[in-house]
Amino acid sequence: PTAVTYQGTSNVTSWLAAPAAIALHEELGWERVRAHGIRLAEQGGQIVADALGTKPIPGDPAPMRLVPFECEERFAAMAAIREAHPVELAITEYAGDHFVRVSAHLYNTREDYVALARACAAYVTHN
Structure with missing residues (x-):
């Protein structure tokens, strides 16, 4: 393999x-860790969605949200965003649509999502 x-x-x-x-x-x-992750993912997803002028996909029982994201090719978008901004992100694709995957754990902070939102918005503005 x-x-x-x-x-x-x-x-x-x-x-x-x-x-x-x-x-x-x-x-x-x-349960406390899980609940914290779910709340933080909801907040982070909303922060990113607000910056992009969209809405996150409705909740999931996991500490993760999907936010619609406009781009031509997700791997190129991820590479460009990572090169221009100090963020790590995943952009996924389903049925031809792209989404930023916003996930949360104990080490994440609100500021992480603000930085991600700024990076994604800057990419969309310039591409």
């Missing part, structure tokens, strides 16, 4: 960090 050709495949960091991550989730409470 092609996965064995990627250097990250042999990286054991996640295995070493897993016990501490599980302990933190247990300490904070799994």
Whole structure:
């Protein structure tokens, strides 16, 4: 399989960090962590949607939202945004439409979504 050709495949960091991550989730409470992620994803999705003048796709039980995004080719758009702005993003495609995937976890902040919103809006404005 092609996965064995990627250097990250042999990286054991996640295995070493897993016990501490599980302990933190247990300490904070799994449902509390999940609820926080869902709320943050909703807020982040709305921030990005507002910047793009659109609406996020209605909720999902996961801490993730999809926001409609206008672009010709998603991989080129992701590369251009990443090069111009200090953000990491995923743009997905379904039935010919593109969406920014907004996801949330404990390490994300509102400011992360503001930065993502600015980056996406700048791309749309200039392309």
